Every structure is written in C-alpha cells, then in structure tokens.
Amino acid sequence: MNPDLRELYQETILDHNRHPRNRRKLEEADAEAHGHNPLCGDNVTVYVQTEDGKVTDISFDGNGCAISTASASLMTEAVKGKTLEEAEAIFKEFQEMVTSTEQEQDHSELGDLEVFAGVREYPVRIKCATLPWHTLNAALKGSESATTE
Amino acid sequence: MSAAALASHYDVERIRGDFPILETLVRGRRLVYLDNAATSQKPVAVIKALREYWETSNANVHRGVHFLSMKATTQFDKARETVRVFLNASSTQEIIFTKGCSEGINLVAASLFSTASPKSSHGNGSLSPLEPGDVLLVSNMEHHSNIVPWQLLAARTGAIVKPIPITDQGEIDQNAYDDLLGQGRVRLVAVNHVSNSLGTINPIKLMSQKAHAIGAFVMVDGAQAGPHLSIDVQDLDADFYTLSCHKIYAPTGIGVLYGKKTLLEAMPPYQGGGDMIRTVDFSGTTFAELPFKFEAGTPNISGVIGLGAAIEYLASLGQGESLREKLVHSFAQFSDHENRLARQAEDQLRQVSGVRIYGQAKEKASVISFTIDGVHPHDIGTFLDAEGVAVRAGHHCCMPVMTRYGIPATARASFALYNTEADVEALVKAVSNVKEMFA
Numbered sequence: 001m002n003p004d005l006r007e008l009y010q011e012t013i014l015d016h017n018r019h020p021r022n023r024r025k026l027e028e029a030d031a032e033a034h035g036h037n038p039l040c041g042d043n044v045t046v047y048v049q050t051e052d053g054k055v056t057d058i059s060f061d062g063n064g065c066a067i068s069t070a071s072a073s074l075m076t077e078a079v080k081g082k083t084l085e086e087a088e089a090i091f092k093e094f095q096e097m098v099t100s101t102e103q104e105q106d107h108s109e110l111g112d113l114e115v116f117a118g119v120r121e122y123p124v125r126i127k128c129a130t131l132p133w134h135t136l137n138a139a140l141k142g143s144e145s146a147t148t149e
Numbered sequence: 150m151s152a153a154a155l156a157s158h159y160d161v162e163r164i165r166g167d168f169p170i171l172e173t174l175v176r177g178r179r180l181v182y183l184d185n186a187a188t189s190q191k192p193v194a195v196i197k198a199l200r201e202y203w204e205t206s207n208a209n210v211h212r213g214v215h216f217l218s219m220k221a222t223t224q225f226d227k228a229r230e231t232v233r234v235f236l237n238a239s240s241t242q243e244i245i246f247t248k249g250c251s252e253g254i255n256l257v258a259a260s261l262f263s264t265a266s267p268k269s270s271h272g273n274g275s276l277s278p279l280e281p282g283d284v285l286l287v288s289n290m291e292h293h294s295n296i297v298p299w300q301l302l303a304a305r306t307g308a309i310v311k312p313i314p315i316t317d318q319g320e321i322d323q324n325a326y327d328d329l330l331g332q333g334r335v336r337l338v339a340v341n342h343v344s345n346s347l348g349t350i351n352p353i354k355l356m357s358q359k360a361h362a363i364g365a366f367v368m369v370d371g372a373q374a375g376p377h378l379s380i381d382v383q384d385l386d387a388d389f390y391t392l393s394c395h396k397i398y399a400p401t402g403i404g405v406l407y408g409k410k411t412l413l414e415a416m417p418p419y420q421g422g423g424d425m426i427r428t429v430d431f432s433g434t435t436f437a438e439l440p441f442k443f444e445a446g447t448p449n450i451s452g453v454i455g456l457g458a459a460i461e462y463l464a465s466l467g468q469g470e471s472l473r474e475k476l477v478h479s480f481a482q483f484s485d486h487e488n489r490l491a492r493q494a495e496d497q498l499r500q501v502s503g504v505r506i507y508g509q510a511k512e513k514a515s516v517i518s519f520t521i522d523g524v525h526p527h528d529i530g531t532f533l534d535a536e537g538v539a540v541r542a543g544h545h546c547c548m549p550v551m552t553r554y555g556i557p558a559t560a561r562a563s564f565a566l567y568n569t570e571a572d573v574e575a576l577v578k579a580v581s582n583v584k585e586m587f588a
Binding site for chain 1: 176524525526527528531532535536542543544551557558586587588
C-alpha cells in the first residue's frame with residue numbers, strides 16, 4: 001500500500017467507513033440539518049437531541065466518500081454527551097487541524113478525531129471531512145442546510 | 150511490412166514525444182493521464198505557436214494599420230479558416246469564436262428566439278420569440294451547460310424544458326424522442342454529439358432530420374466530439390454546433406460556435422461592444438458582418454492562434470492532399486487507437502469484482518464511467534491518483550444522468566491520442582486494488 005495513501009486513509013477512518021456508528025434517523029431529534037458538498041455529491045443529514053445545553057443524542061444519515069462518512073461517524077461519538085460549547089470548541093479545533101498549513105501541531109485533545117490530520121495534504125478532500133461538522137453546526141444554529149461552498 | 154501496413158501503423162511513442170507534460174512524475178510515479186474529457190494536454194506545436202505569437206506578433210487584430218497588427222490579424226484570420234475546414238462549414242462567416250462551449254450555447258439561447266422581424270420564419274424553424282407553453286427538448290444526458298441556458302430562457306419566456314429520456318444502455322430513447330416531437334410546439338432540440346459522462350455517440354443527423362421535419366432547431370454540444378470524431382456540420386445538418394477547444398489540444402478560454410449563416414444573419418447580436426459594429430451613432434448603430442457581429446470586444450487572439458496550431462498539429466498526423474483530407478485520415482487513425490484502448494480497458498475492468506460500467510451504447514467514444522460497489526468515486530479517484538493515474542470523479546456536471554442511474558457520482562477514465570496500453574494496464578491494476586482497501 002502506498003504510504004501517502006495510508007496517511008490519509010488511517011485504519012480508524014477505513015473502519016468507520018465500513019461500519020459507521022450512529023448511522024440512523026433519530027426520530028426524537030429536536031434539530032436536524034442537511035449538508036451537501038456539490039463537488040463530490042456527498043450528502044449528509046445530522047440529527048441532534050439536546051437537553052439542558054447538552055447533546056444527549058446524535059446521529060447521521062446519507063451517503064458520501066470514506067472521509068465524509070468516517071468524519072460523520074467519529075463526530076457523533078465525539079460530541080455525544082458534550083455541552084454545546086464543548087461541541088463548538090471541538091469543531092473549531094478540528095477545523096484548525098485539517099486546514100492549518102503548519103506541520104508541527106498538537107491536536108491530541110481531539111482524541112480519535114486526530115486521524116483526520118492527514119486530510120490537510122489533500123486540499124480537495126478537506127471539505128469532505130468538514131461537511132458533517134458544518135451540518136451539525138447548522139442544525140444547532142437552527143438553519144436547515146449547510147454547504148461546503 | 151507492406152506500404153499499406155506501414156501507413157496504418159500508429160506510432161504512439163512518437164506522438165507522446167510531442168507532449169512534454171507526459172514526462173511528469175506524480176510523486177515518483179509515471180503519469181497516466183486519463184482525464185482527457187476534462188481537458189487534454191497540449192503539444193509542443195501549440196505551446197510554440199503561443200510563444201511565437203507573444204514574442205513576434207502580439208498586437209490587437211482588425212484595427213491597426215501597423216506591421217504587428219496586420220501580422221496578428223493574418224494569423225487570426227487564418228485560424229478561422231482552419232477551424233472552418235475542421236468542421237467542414239461552408240463559410241468562415243459561420244465560425245464564431247467564443248470563450249468556450251458554454252458561451253456558444255448561451256449565445257444561441259440569448260439570441261435565437263428574440264427577433265421581432267415579420268420575416269421571422271426561417272429555414273426549418275421560426276425565430277419568433279418563445280411563447281408560454283413552447284417546448285425546448287433537452288436530452289437527459291446533457292452536460293449542465295446544455296441544460297441551464299435553456300432553463301434560464303424558459304424562465305424568461307414561459308417555455309417548457311422537457312427531458313428526452315435515455316435507455317439503461319445510455320442511448321437516447323428514439324421512440325420517446327419521436328413522441329415528444331409530436332407533443333406541443335417544439336421549438337428547439339438540445340443534444341450532445343458525444344456524452345461526457347457515458348461516452349455515447351448520438352445520431353445527430355437523424356435527430357436533426359426529425360427535428361427539422363416539425364420545424365424545430367437543433368443545438369449540438371460538440372465538446373466531447375471535437376477530440377474524437379471528424380465533424381462535418383453540413384452532413385450533420387444541425388443548426389448550431391459548439392466546440393470546447395481546450396479538449397482538442399488547444400489552450401483554455403477558447404471555443405467555437407458554428408451556426409448556419411442564414412440563421413446567424415437573422416439573429417440579433419448577443420453582446421455589444423467593439424469589433425461587432427459597422428457604425429455607431431446615437432441616432433442608431435449598425436452591426437458588422439458575420440462573424441464579427443457576434444464577437445464583441447478584443448477576442449482571445451492567442452487562444453485562436455493556439456487553436457489553429459492544434460488543428461494543424463492533428464492534421465500533420467494524417468495523410469492526404471488537403472487539410473480536410475489530412476484531418477479526416479488523422480482522426481480515423483487516432484480514434485481507432487483510442488477506441489481499441491478504451492474497449493480493452495472496459496473488458497478488463499468488467500472482470501474486476503464490484504465494477505459497474507455506465508454507458509453501454511453501441512456507438513461509443515473512448516470514455517468509461519464506472520463505479521466500484523461499496524467505494525465512493527472520490528475515494529477511487531484519490532486511490533488512483535496515488536498510483537499516478539489521473540481520472541475524474543464526480544457527477545461530471547451531469548446530475549440528471551446520475552439521477553437517472555441512481556448513483557451520486559462515477560469515476561471516469563477518458564482517452565486521448567497519446568494514451569498507451571501501459572496506461573490501460575496501470576488503470577486496471579489500480580482499480581483492482583481499490584476494493585482491498587475500502588471494502
């Protein structure tokens with residue numbers, strides 16, 4: 001296997017693409033938004049349930065590439081149980097990690113999400129990774145759709 | 150080897166030598182360029198012509214009396230004649246330079262149905278403004294650029310855009326087309342000569358005959374035909390035909406619109422500006438002759454000269470007395486080569502588990518759209534890129550085609566005259582390994 005490719009498609013990403021977590025419609029969702037990446041045709045709907053400023057449940061649905069599917073899957077695991085402020089902080093750090101051009105960075109706080117660090121070497125794929133996050137953000141801000149454009 | 154066999158020998162290695170970019174290493178691997186339907190690479194002849202123009206002839210055309218301007222104008226006008234031969238149009242007045250295929254279609258959409266002249270019945274159809282309920286037939290396999298201008302026009306006029314269905318094989322459903330031509334007042338048929346997403350070669354001559362029989366005009370998007378077929382607009386008898394020249398080994402930013410002279414003469418200008426007028430006065434302006442009436446502003450002079458050089462390069466690969474004969478021979482030779490490679494690739498890809506090929510038309514150009522079960526086309530694209538293989542992944546600006554087959558996107562390998570069997574091998578090998586990683 002090409003080592004450059006391994007850097008992008010980390011084992012965790014491949015695993016979450018093959019077996020996405022929380023991929024279902026959340027019937028009791030009190031917020032949802034649809035995200036679309038016109039470049040790839042990635043489509044994702046994010047469902048969120050909140051209580052007392054906390055994400056009590058979250059799920060996603062849709063189809064997309066391995067990067068966007070794994071990103072959505074890992075995102076649901078990362079923000080479940082977090083406060084809205086914490087979720088937003090994770091989103092910010094995630095975005096910084098995949099867009100920053102600095103080589104030496106410490107994003108260990110992001111835990112599993114750090115597997116997406118390799119995406120920054122593939123500018124056209126960054127939007128695949130951030131689409132679920134933009135969609136979650138849209139759902140929490142009360143707008144119906146998000147786009148990476 | 151007999152003389153005939155020698156003449157038919159296609160020397161792809163010699164041709165590759167004319168395209169410096171093919172020497173590129175992609176992260177240490179040999180470049181396998183199979184994204185030719187997006188844009189083709191440029192031969193030295195074109196690069197040299199551009200450089201020479203800028204170094205020895207750069208000036209504005211059609212307005213200077215000085216040495217350089219005359220030199221530039223001569224080269225510019227010569228290129229128009231070269232394009233005329235390329236399309237076998239009857240007059241250079243029918244060759245309009247645009248910035249691309251899309252602009253050609255937009256020009257027709259903006260100008261065709263906008264004359265209020267009482268003599269608006271013309272040739273096969275009527276130029277009178279569209280009325281609410283008038284029908285524009287657009288094939289289901291069009292690129293967005295041959296859909297959206299018609300939708301915009303329909304929105305302005307109350308006309309209706311109706312899709313012409315396509316079959317599971319990716320051919321236009323001719324029975325459905327016949328039926329649609331009989332329903333309502335059909336004013337125009339928009340269809341591509343070769344589909345960019347399916348590779349289908351459409352029967353333009355037949356479709357033109359049918360459309361003309363009921364008084365509709367025909368707009369052909371020739372973007373993907375230009376690089377593969379020797380086009381004869383008189384034989385096809387379409388009213389309008391557009392080319393995207395960067396796909397025919399010429400620079401980007403240059404396109405051609407062919408239109409029948411009688412129609413172009415009756416149509417009002419598309420844009421106003423310099424070069425397209427005869428006299429300007431506040432009491433009234435008169436317009437220049439064809440083709441200048443449709444070419445407002447300083448044209449893409451270097452692009453046009455580069456286009457002329459690209460066509461001459463293609464002709465130089467063929468044999469014959471005239472430029473036309475050379476082009477026809479050259480196209481026959483290299484499209485044969487391209488088709489052989491594409492069919493070889495298709496046969497081998499079909500053997501790979503999970504691969505599905507979209508577009509199985511009987512008449513097909515060297516374009517292969519495919520998916521791999523369980524793997525998104527963008528992941529295919531990135532995986533292949535790591536092996537040095539450049540393909541396109543996405544909806545190819547053909548969302549209605551993707552909807553038709555119920556898929557979000559495909560990966561597409563498209564061939565050009567410089568591709569080789571080694572390219573096919575590299576493609577098939579890379580595709581064979583994709584599933585291992587993702588499935």
